[in-house]
Amino acid sequence: MGWFDKLTRPRRDVPSDLWKKCTRCGEVLLIKDLAKNLYLCSKCDQHLRMPLWDRIALLSDDNSFVEVNREIRSVDPLKFVDSKSYGERLKESIAKTDVNEAVTTGRASIEGQPFMLGVMNFEFMGGSMGSVVGEKLTRILEVGADEKLPVIIVSASGGARMQEGIYSLMQMAKTSAAIKKLNRASVPYISIMTDPTTGGVSASFASLGDVNIAEPGALIGFAGPRVIEQTIRQKLPEGFQRAEFLLEHGMIDCVVHRRVLKSTLARILRYLNA
């Protein structure tokens, strides 16, 4: 258990761009206002993507988050080069996001209840899952099983990290098996799906929560909408693959507004935690 450190990452600086357009209503929103408003559109309440450290702050008690396994970093096992080399892409993502990988994991508490937290970062190569994402999540799941600590994972991902080839595919197997282990230990696992949660992430740990929660309007699905449209050659219905669609189709337990997400999680854990 020597593989976690006690450092909490500092809050990132405000990004250079000062404003953002709401993805639903098009309203122009100042980033500094957004940050104060949980990245909810002040006009239409759309749940915009929430930066990593805001998300961690949202879901954990003040100063309770202690990162683990920050040192685990991607290598380039396939020496993968497309228009750019994977190594370069990694460097750029690290520089851009100031984190080492697409998931940040740690120990935290929620309304006083200790738990293990994993938060994906869509800014890091589209939240794609490679070996590091798989490994870091598997480790918190294993700690959860060993120490009887509930696990909460917040997903935001376009799917597998192609640049790691078959290794990235196998992370689906690895994380899913770790969840089964957690199940056998009767330790709660809550999956939170945020916009977007698709591909290999959706088809592995993100779908396997004892309780699956989605944020309003989040895009969630196995295949991306474009791939489906190309395959079936018809337009997709309005609302297809959105959180509310998944609720209707029985795939998630509830759609929870960001303002009450923490309190809902804490309440669920009080019920499920022995």
Added chain:
Amino acid sequence: MGWFDKLTRPRRDVPSDLWKKCTRCGEVLLIKDLAKNLYLCSKCDQHLRMPLWDRIALLSDDNSFVEVNREIRSVDPLKFVDSKSYGERLKESIAKTDVNEAVTTGRASIEGQPFMLGVMNFEFMGGSMGSVVGEKLTRILEVGADEKLPVIIVSASGGARMQEGIYSLMQMAKTSAAIKKLNRASVPYISIMTDPTTGGVSASFASLGDVNIAEPGALIGFAGPRVIEQTIRQKLPEGFQRAEFLLEHGMIDCVVHRRVLKSTLARILRYLNA
């Protein structure tokens, strides 16, 4: 285990009516020809209802069937009277069928493999399930679990026996729990659904086979077609609730022709039996 006897019921005499019309093509068929032809229509191969003792002969090795629990008989716990009393109905059915109840159970072997067999008799009050059907089936399921003997049940039933009120409903719970016990003992249970298998029989033991087999064209469903038509006020599609429909909808493992039913069962048991 003193509750079974060693008597095999004698083959019933040929019924007084000499011919039958095929339920599909309308061909007029002589009963004595039908009996020789496994009650298959010689013109369209429709699987007509097979009398109890023919069915037992079809599925068990020669002279291997030994009936158990023949002495268990229905009582009239509710003193139920509609146009006739339940007691009278029972007497009439016994006289008509020459068996005591809507299910006949026993020990038998199939291609040399010993097993417990239950065969429902649609001629006995529409194969309805009351306390006796539930009890007799539960007993062979319990023997199966205790002695590690596979169980095969051939269903033919319109559902619950209303004249026994809540007792008849509870037979669904009783038989289903007994099957779960058999499952835990890793003893195979094969359900054979014949025409018709509906209502409380369909919604309990008949659907719970490790392998569910249906005879071609058999009507199988929870609600009867007439009830559904009345509820939804539209005509039902062709083939609705037939064996092939259930196969398509994933509810049964295979539709098996009567001519190869015994050999198929024997083969499946060879695979599943330790």
Added chain:
Amino acid sequence: MPKEFEFEKSIIELEARISELQVISESGKVDLSREIQAITEKVEALKIEVYGSLEPWQIAQVARHINRPSTLDLIKIICGDEFVELHGDRLFGDDSAIVSGLGRMGNHKVMIIGHQKGHDTEENIYRNFGMPHPEGYRKALRMMRTAERFGLPIVIFIDTPGAFPGIGAEERGQSDAIARNLAEMSDIGVPILCFVTGEGGSGGALAIGIGDRVFMFEFSVYSVISAEGCAAILWNDPSKAKEAANALKLRASNLLEAGIIDGILPEPLGGSHRNHQRAAEEIVKQIEAHLPILKKMTREELIENRYKKFRSMGRFSCEEELENA
């Protein structure tokens, strides 16, 4: 579905008059308190007379009164805002005719599952009149397995005309869903308490009805078939529902006597639709009485006892001599 029944018309009429008189009286112009008192006493006597001798068929009507406390009504009273509704079977859909979720009842954290009817037409259409599809039963089973994983007792409210008879329901395996629940509920390693709050309609009720303890409300019914359905089939005449209701012995007292249920929860005169709070209290009382006992049992004891309980249901004769009678 009427809001009042023929047999209680005079009671409701008189209660309305009392209310009117009270308004006049309280306005201060005339003191009618003595008269009101007198009429009230007469109404109470009438209630005892009417509700104390309800026919089975009348009880079957009370059991499906549109204002009867629904699962969500009871949850709201007992759990308040702490209830977390959980949805979906993770297979096909979320059936609104069955609700489920986490809550606290009395001193116990529990998983709650129940049929859900509506209190008006719109709500009833949304809830499919409390008639589940297979996905409802599969949602219920998923919740039970979740409860088992986390050691939460299960509290179940039964109130349905029956499983829905429709094309989609058949296509998706209504029979499989019900049968599967019956088998799996016999294998759930946490305590299960069932309450028939209104209509216990056949297999659609039983499919979430395999409990370590099963209780019925005084004016609820539990039957293998509805009185109307039975009349249509056996009497070949749906208007013979009264006779069928008599014959089916579907009252709580019948079922207690038959050893099918473990207790009857009293209702106020006229029925629980007149007092949801009281119904909730009766439920909590039973939970507090029985859960501490059941929680002490091991998984194996629970499963073995539950098996024996349902194993013993049925009436038959085993005597060989009857053979030759």
Added chain:
Amino acid sequence: MPKEFEFEKSIIELEARISELQVISESGKVDLSREIQAITEKVEALKIEVYGSLEPWQIAQVARHINRPSTLDLIKIICGDEFVELHGDRLFGDDSAIVSGLGRMGNHKVMIIGHQKGHDTEENIYRNFGMPHPEGYRKALRMMRTAERFGLPIVIFIDTPGAFPGIGAEERGQSDAIARNLAEMSDIGVPILCFVTGEGGSGGALAIGIGDRVFMFEFSVYSVISAEGCAAILWNDPSKAKEAANALKLRASNLLEAGIIDGILPEPLGGSHRNHQRAAEEIVKQIEAHLPILKKMTREELIENRYKKFRSMGRFSCEEELENA
């Protein structure tokens, strides 16, 4: 899907000529046996040259050759008429893109599960080109649980472009079905042997791919995404599939080196579509070699070893000093 590939055109051309010459020769008018012999030798040399140095992209084409032995082809050869096909997920439907059933392979009674493609357009439409819907994966899982109940080892054939991307598939939870299988297969207490016989297409392949031993045929591929898909996304140009196939390292030899698979099954020159019998024999050989070892393990050992096997997959760096690099 062509029946022959660009790169083998000259071979197939020559083989056709040889056949023609043989007919003439055998008619007795001219003895061409020496010439035929000579050309045959040249063709064999050409085969070794062509098939011995196939590019990844060419192998990806061979892997999806329309005549490649399908699951039912292999079953037919290995099990003959003793195979009993079992259908359905008991939830929604029977997916024809996945087949399953009971059979004997070598000396072992086994549960067999596999993707199923067709050998012509009609059959492929019926089989949805081997692309399962959720009900296919759920059928597979049901069969695995049945196998576990009766102590039957599980043999799996993987050959799919991927899980089907369509509206119904999403509605019914393609993600749930795949994820569920990944989790549950890590918990199956009987031996599981997987054979990638053709296309190992992403999550749709992996969803039945959690085996104690995983083998690939020499000219099969296994990849996180198809070369075309990868080219479309990363190169923004589907015609760059060759480059993507190279970059993805999707050949059996790559996967063996990466520790993802346990062995490679040799194929005849040109590929298994030229000799189904041979493919079947290679499979039986592995079953006979590995099942006796796996059958000796306890449920716990199997599950623990399988967990460790997949747990170890991935490449990363753990060194703190890299932090400041």
